[in-house]
Amino acid sequence: MKKSLLLILFLLTGLSAFAHLGSISGMVHDGATNLPLKGVTVQLSAQGKATMTNELGQYRFEGLVAATYKVELSHVGFKAQILEVTVRDDKTEFVKTLLSNTEVELSEVVVSSQRAHDQQLINGVDIKLRPITNSQEILRMVPGLFIGQHAGGGKAEQIFLRGFDLDHGTDIRLTVDGMPVNMVSHAHGQGYADLHFVIPELVKGVDFKKGPYTTDKGNFATAGWADFRTKDALEKSFVKLEAGQYDSYRAVAGIDLLGQKGKAHNQSAYIASEYSFTNSYFDNPQHFNRLNLTGKYHGHVAPNTNLTLTASTFWSKWNHSGQIPDRAVDSGLIGFYGSVDPTEGGETSRTNFNAQLVTVTPSNYVIKNQLFYSNYNFELYSNFTFFLEDSLNGDQIRQKEKRNLYGYNGSISKQHYLGKSSWTTTLGIQYRHDFTNRTELSHTMNRTVTLDPYMLGNVNELNAAVYADELIQVTDRFTVNAGVRVDYFRDQYKDLLEQPATTKHASDAIVSPKLNFYYTFNPRLQLYLNSGKGFHSNDTRVVVPQGGKQILPGAYGSDFGMIFKPFPKMLINAAAWYLWMQQEFVYVGDAGVIEPSGKSKRQGLDLSVRYQLSKVLYADVDISSAKPRALGEQEGMNYLPLAPVLTSTGGLSLQMPNGFSGSLRYRYMANRPANEDNSIVAKGYVVNDAQLNYARKNYNLGLSVQNLLNTKWKETQFATLSRLKNEATPVEEIHFTPGTPFFARLSLTVSF
Known part of the structure; x- marks a missing residue:
């Protein structure tokens, strides 16, 4: 008692x-x-x-x-x-x-156990030290990611990451403020991701992760994902003018609509516009035009609720010189910057609406709702094989589509505490619906005459998903993240070439589990083990005729890595990784399409180092190695065409207190196989870029130079079977797009 x-x-x-x-x-x-x-x-x-x-x-x-x-x-x-x-x-x-x-001080950067699962220290430092100067630089903010342009600037870039030739986005998920960039069942290629509707001066940061380890990232997130966050507010209104070689001009303006009155009420609104023109360095003038217009509002609509509204529209039109064969240059038929079919080119546009609502309830539930809509148009003329199929008119093709994209992302999360332990539970739902009208592949001539329609139809593709995610901080050092998502796809294709037109359906679902561990020894060292399953969807026009087979091939990956600060002013991120793919995509040059192939595996090492040499001087280097191989193929015949095996980027960044800043950078890609037996090799390259800025209170002068040493290099390369006009037999060899020669631009930015 x-x-x-x-x-x-x-x-x-x-x-x-x-x-x-x-x-x-x-x-x-x-x-x-x-x-x-x-x-x-x-x-x-x-x-x-x-x-x-x-x-x-x-x-x-x-x-x-x-x-x-x-x-x-x-x-x-x-x-x-x-x-x-x-x-x-x-x-x-x-x-x-x-x-x-x-100014960034690496000594103040802390390896935190609290943000283990989404820690982006490397990227946070890079954003502050290397301001984005053009659209392509947006993608290069992801360590180890390489891009190549093979249409002079108007077409989406070709992307390389972790032993993948990702084409235009097949195995990397790209979003802007949570709104999808990748296009499913696209006229040119699955996952086509055109980021040119983003004005680079409006990019605030980039969230990214390599591998299929994040629960709320679904389709295409196999090699990794990146979400580009645009600014909610402008610190000042500005006007920027650029002029450079090759008849290159660009004008950008951003106007703060609310000023100090808005800041006093935690609100902001701005409008920004960009226009650019260039004839570029090709022998065939590019006549490239691009126009962007963006408006954004962000503010408190209630004490614990934020509303963000974004609207943008984008239009671009260009000519391009296409991919040219080595033999045409070697024989003197055309120059290094010449063209076999000078009538190639394209036009594209995209209009977006994005509404995001975030509420934190009195019980500390975080509720997110997002609605988005895009109207998208695309028309591209290409000629990969010249006169292989049609010796009289040539092999030019047109790829064209009109698309409406609707979607919703919603989630609710709550953080709980028990002593020094905490756990965050997140439940989410996602919905995306794509409707295309008259998606087309046709044989054309001179961009004016349609000779033969190959494919013509309407795509109706739905993707609905639910997911659950648990982030548990077991102790102040050990964190576990576990999650699972379920995706459902319904594909419908209406073939307009059949008489009468026929409509066929296919559907499938996939379950993607994730499990990640993080151990933070101290504010200088963290080890992590990531594992998970991801997937990429296949083109509706491929899976529907097959009765729904291989709609959603899976990808299984694992990373073992560390974030390490051996010295106060040095930051290292290193990882060993492995990825197994249920189905690979292979570029088929003679058809100008991407088609599915067999299983594959990749393994490799990633290393990123950031070092503050002095108060004003910073050094960085990224190195990525990979061993990509097709499975089930004979040894020596199992190379994955164009997959990078060794890449590196790096440079020095200077930030002086007197207003001077600048950078000197390099990009290196090693030789890589261009076909399955490595008998044709895509040659590597090293290219250097430089930038110098002088900033005062209300203006900034800038000089940027691409390819500082004027290296002659091949930016994109393909092993393609083609025939020139007077050739009796076709030849398979490297076809390439030449990289930028020495290219200098001056800029003036005035703030007010």
Whole structure:
């Protein structure tokens, strides 16, 4: 009896003490825009407690005994702050903090267990040190990712990552503010991802992860994914003018519509536009025109609710010189920058609407809702084989489509605490529906005459998904992430060439589990093991005639890596990885299409190093090696065409306090097989770029130089069977698009 009374007394005493505990509730804002800052690391000094700010810039510590605490706030590119907050019994102390921009100090970058699963230290540093200067630089912000342009700038770039020739996006998922960029069942190629509707000056950051390890990323996220975040607010209105060689001109303007009045009410709105023109360095003038217009509103519509509305429209038209064969250049038939079919070219446009609503309830549930819509048009004329199929009129083809894309992303998440442990549960739902009208592949001549329609039809493709994700911080060092998603696809194709037109259907579903482990030894070292299953969908026009076979081939991957700071001013990210694919895509040059093949595997090593040499000088290097092979093929006949085996990028970045800044960079790609037996080799290259800027309070002068050493190089290469006009027999060899020669541009930016 006495023991029972003592136990009851002990419990009552404990509950009484707990009832008198206090808490700290805070909000962190960007001092320049007064908008909330997400992802700020917040720590209680000497307490072993840390957290991150949510989408509304909020954080909270509960269960604190009455005392004075030191609250440390840090974020890449912002000046760290330490606050003293006195907590009283039964009280919640509210703190609002403004963080100001500052020069990047690698010594202040912390390897945090709180953000283990989404830690992007490398990218956060790069964004601050290497401002994006053109559309292509957006993609290069992902370490190890290479791009190649084979239509002079108007067509989406060819992408290379982790031993993949990703074509235009088949195995990498690209989004902008959560809105999909990849196009399913596209007229030119599966997963076609054209990012040129993004004005580069509006990019705030890039979230990315290599491999299929993130639960809320579905279709195409096998080699990896990247989400480009645009600015919610402009610090100042600006006008930028550029002029360069080869009749190259560009004008960009961004206007802050609300100014200080909007900042005072945590609102922002701006409109921005871009126009560019160039004839480029090809013998055949490109007459490239591009126009972009973007408007964005961001603000509090309720105390704990943010609304973001974005609208944009984009149009582009160009001529291009196409891929040319080695023999045509070697024989003197055309020059290195010449063209076999000078009538190639294209036109494309895209109009987007994107609405995002984020709410944090009084119970700390984070609810996200997103609706998006795109109207997309595409028309491309290409000639890969010249006179192989039609010796009289040539082999030019037209690929054309009109598309409407609708979608929704929604999720609800809640973070729970138990002592020093915490776990975050997220449930989500996603929906995407694509309708194309008269998706076409036709044989044409001179871009004006249609000789023969090969394919013509309407695509109706639906993708619905649900997912659940659990992020558990078991201790202040050990974090586990587990998740699963289920995707359902329904494909419908109406063949307009058949009389009468016929409609066929196919459907399938796929389950994708994920499991990731992170162990943070200290603020300088973290080890991680990622594993998961992903997939890419196949083209509706391929799977429907097959009765739905191989709609959703899976990909199984694993990464073992580390984030390491051996010295205060050095940051290293290294990983060994493996990826097995149920189905590979292979480029078929004589048809100008992508078609499915067999199983494959890839394994390799990634290394990224960032080092602050002095207060003003930074060095970086990324190295990626891969061994890509087809499975089930004879040794020596199992190479994956055009898959990169060794790439590296790096450079020096300078940030002077007197306003001067600049960078000197290199890109290296090693020789790689161009066909299955490696008898044809795509030659590697090294290219150097440079940039110099001088900034004052209200203006910025810039000089950028691509290919500083004027190297003659081949940017994209294919082993293609083709026949020139007077040839009796076809020849298979390298066909290429020449890379940029020395190309200098001057820019002037005025802020007001």
